[in-house]
Amino acid sequence: APSCGMASRISVRSWASLAHRSLPRQVLSRTQRRSMSGGDGVGVSSISSVGFRLSRSGRFSGETDPMMEQFNSSLPYDKRMWRQDIEGSIGYASALGRIGLLSAEEVASLHAGLKLVAAEWEAGKFVEKPGDEDIHTANERRLTELVGAVGGKLHTGRSRNDQVVTDVRMWMRDEIREQIGFMKDLIATASDRAEKEMDLLMPGYTHLQRAQPIRWSHWLLCYAWQWKRDAERLEDILGRVNLLPLGVGALSGHPFGIDRQTLAKDLKFDGIVSNSLDAVGDRDFIIEYLMASSLAMVHFSRIAEDLILYSSTEFGFIKLADAYSTGSSLMPQKKNPDALELLRGKSGRVIGATFGLVTTVKGTPSTYNKDLQEDKEPLFDVADTLRACSQICNGVISTLKPVPEKMLAALDLPMLATDLSDHLVRKGVPFREAHHVAGAVVKLAEDRGCTLDKLTGDDLRECHPKFGDEAASSGPGGMWDYEAAVERRQTDGGTSRTAVLKQIAELRAWLAK
Numbered sequence: 046a047p048s049c050g051m052a053s054r055i056s057v058r059s060w061a062s063l064a065h066r067s068l069p070r071q072v073l074s075r076t077q078r079r080s081m082s083g084g085d086g087v088g089v090s091s092i093s094s095v096g097f098r099l100s101r102s103g104r105f106s107g108e109t110d111p112m113m114e115q116f117n118s119s120l121p122y123d124k125r126m127w128r129q130d131i132e133g134s135i136g137y138a139s140a141l142g143r144i145g146l147l148s149a150e151e152v153a154s155l156h157a158g159l160k161l162v163a164a165e166w167e168a169g170k171f172v173e174k175p176g177d178e179d180i181h182t183a184n185e186r187r188l189t190e191l192v193g194a195v196g197g198k199l200h201t202g203r204s205r206n207d208q209v210v211t212d213v214r215m216w217m218r219d220e221i222r223e224q225i226g227f228m229k230d231l232i233a234t235a236s237d238r239a240e241k242e243m244d245l246l247m248p249g250y251t252h253l254q255r256a257q258p259i260r261w262s263h264w265l266l267c268y269a270w271q272w273k274r275d276a277e278r279l280e281d282i283l284g285r286v287n288l289l290p291l292g293v294g295a296l297s298g299h300p301f302g303i304d305r306q307t308l309a310k311d312l313k314f315d316g317i318v319s320n321s322l323d324a325v326g327d328r329d330f331i332i333e334y335l336m337a338s339s340l341a342m343v344h345f346s347r348i349a350e351d352l353i354l355y356s357s358t359e360f361g362f363i364k365l366a367d368a369y370s371t372g373s374s375l376m377p378q379k380k381n382p383d384a385l386e387l388l389r390g391k392s393g394r395v396i397g398a399t400f401g402l403v404t405t406v407k408g409t410p411s412t413y414n415k416d417l418q419e420d421k422e423p424l425f426d427v428a429d430t431l432r433a434c435s436q437i438c439n440g441v442i443s444t445l446k447p448v449p450e451k452m453l454a455a456l457d458l459p460m461l462a463t464d465l466s467d468h469l470v471r472k473g474v475p476f477r478e479a480h481h482v483a484g485a486v487v488k489l490a491e492d493r494g495c496t497l498d499k500l501t502g503d504d505l506r507e508c509h510p511k512f513g514d515e516a517a518s519s520g521p522g523g524m525w526d527y528e529a530a531v532e533r534r535q536t537d538g539g540t541s542r543t544a545v546l547k548q549i550a551e552l553r554a555w556l557a558k
Contacts, residue, residue: 119179123421127166129215130180131159133208133291134188136311138199140292140303146202151195158192159184181208202303204295206325206413211291213421215312217334218287220428221279227435228276228341229556234442235269236549236556238262243542246527247362247452248460257460258527261447263540266548268348273555275341282337286330289314293321296412326412328402331420335399338431342392345434349385352441356382361451366444369437384437391430398423456527458497462487464530465497465516472511482509498525 109117135156142152162184165171177183182205189196239262249259289309292299298321299305305317318324355362365382373379402423409416462483469479485508490497502514519525535541538548 114175114178117178119418119421120173120177120183122425123180123209123212124173124183125425126180126212126216127171127184128163129212129219130184130208131163131166133211133215133312134184134199135159136308137203137291139311140308141198141201141301143307144301144303146301147195147198151198154192154195155188155199158188158196161191162187179205179209180212181205202294202299202301203291204325206295207290207293210325210327211289211312213424214286214288214290214314214330217330217424217428218283220432221283221286221334224428224431224435225276225279225283227432227439228272228279231272231435231439231442232269232276232552233556234439235265235272236552238442239265239269239545240549242447243545245447245449245452246456246531248455249540255455255457255460257463258456258531259540260531260542260545261452262545263548264351265442266545266552268344269552270548271344272341273552275337275344278337278340279334282330282333284315285333287313287315288318289316290318290324290327292317293324296322296325322412326409326414326417328406328417328420331424332399332403332406335395335402335423335427338427339392339396339399341431342395342434345438346389346392348438349382349388352445353382353385353389356385356445360455361448362455363448364446365441366446368444369441384441388434388438388441391434395427395430398427453527458525459487461497461525461527461530464524464533467533468513468516468524469509469511472513474509474511479509 138147138152138155138159141147142149147155162171165187171183171187173183174186177186185196185199188199242265243260243262245261246258247261247264248255249257249264289305289312291312292303292305292308294300309315309317318327352363352365354360356365365380365385367380369382369384370380371383373381402420405416405419465486466476466479466483469482470476474482486500486505487497489504489508490500493500498517498519500517502512502517505512505516516524522529532541535543537544
């Protein structure tokens with residue numbers, strides 16, 4: 046029998062060739078004769094002109110209200126998991142073969158048929174039919190059309206309760222790994238710019254008021270460290286996502302003794318979910334992902350807000366590339382930071398989706414309830430949003446242009462008042478006293494109508510006798526030199542050249558792991 050493992054990305058030609066090589070002759074001839082929309086004459090009573098109604102077979106005799114069919118259906122959005130559903134089914138068929146519930150020929154037929162179904166999805170030729178409630182019933186319906194009655198054996202011991210959550214976990218692990226890559230790309234972009242633009246100085250702000258001079262590079266790395274934490278959170282969540290729930294049935298366990306540990310290895314899971322009730326009812330791993338995504342979006346929102354301000358005429362620190370800006374429908378002079386505003390705005394969308402699902406799950410009793418079908422739309426929407434925002438943010442940062450003269454012009458001497466108090470501290474003056482004296486010096490300059498660098502050493506000593514003449518120096522390396530002020534912050538995590546280069550090295554070392 047073919048291996049139950051399946052590459053996450055495989056061409057249509059590969060699927061088709063694998064399938065046709067594996068199908069038994071009698072099945073292959075039927076498949077070749079049958080049209081894409083076929084299904085007649087396979088001898089399975091649950092296939093009818095209105096589709097494959099797995100959830101209503103036997104127990105129900107009346108037809109479903111068409112509005113209820115639409116209300117109940119999740120295929121429009123969960124069909125994006127077609128690949129994971131087929132991978133899981135191939136693995137499950139192998140597991141059934143290992144315990145003797147399927148013959149080797151039946152396993153081969155199911156594998157081949159599932160690969161044909163995959164090829165149809167890959168080529169965009171899969172035909173959805175009424176009664177296809179979700180991706181699981183759609184795939185099983187089409188499989189049974191292709192391979193006949195043996196298709197009805199695939200679901201032995203399996204419930205959609207454990208099947209759907211297996212698909213979701215498989216889909217999420219692929220998505221999370223890609224998203225970690227996007228975050229690492231962002232960190233690399235910020236680190237590269239930080240290294241190249243080390244000489245640019247700008248105001249650092251608290252309370253949105255100019256506070257102290259910093260390096261533009263230091264500001265960039267502020268967000269690089271936040272994105273690193275975002276990536277680490279996703280890596281941590283991945284360990285809890287990549288656990289196999291399959292093989293527990295609807296809620297109580299598998300009646301035929303399936304080997305879940307081997308099945309987990311076949312499907313590339315790190316282990317199994319240990320409690321059958323928890324396996325089908327747990328959505329913590331989705332909520333964790335949404336929460337981590339919400340925090341990442343908060344970081345995107347904050348950098349967007351900074352850059353919106355910095356790109357405004359009032360600041361003018363940066364110019365945004367045309368590729369990430371738009372104009373006004375009325376005012377021809379406008380260049381709007383729409384990419385950044387959407388980054389900021391979409392954070393609310395993601396946070397809302399997170400708390401919407403938390404609210405849905407909190408009211409459900411244990412194990413599976415249909416409410417949990419509401420997990421996938423917010424999951425997919427958040428994943429799509431985070432993926433897009435990561436790449437848009439990278440594009441913005443990669444293409445913006447700093448305006449060094451504007452940054453420098455925004456620096457003013459009162460921002461160095463803290464350095465004046467530090468000068469006194471180095472001479473043994475208690476910080477609180479030095480802080481008070483530095484404020485008095487600022488007031489003295491205001492009263493005299495001059496800038497701080499125009500005060501002499503004698504002027505400073507009027508405020509405190511321990512001021513040395515070097516405190517009045519405005520030359521390179523002096524008290525009123527912005528570059529010197531930045532370089533005085535030499536400690537780890539500071540804004541000096543050495544400290545910033547160390548940050549870049551640390552981030553690159555982490556990226557290289």
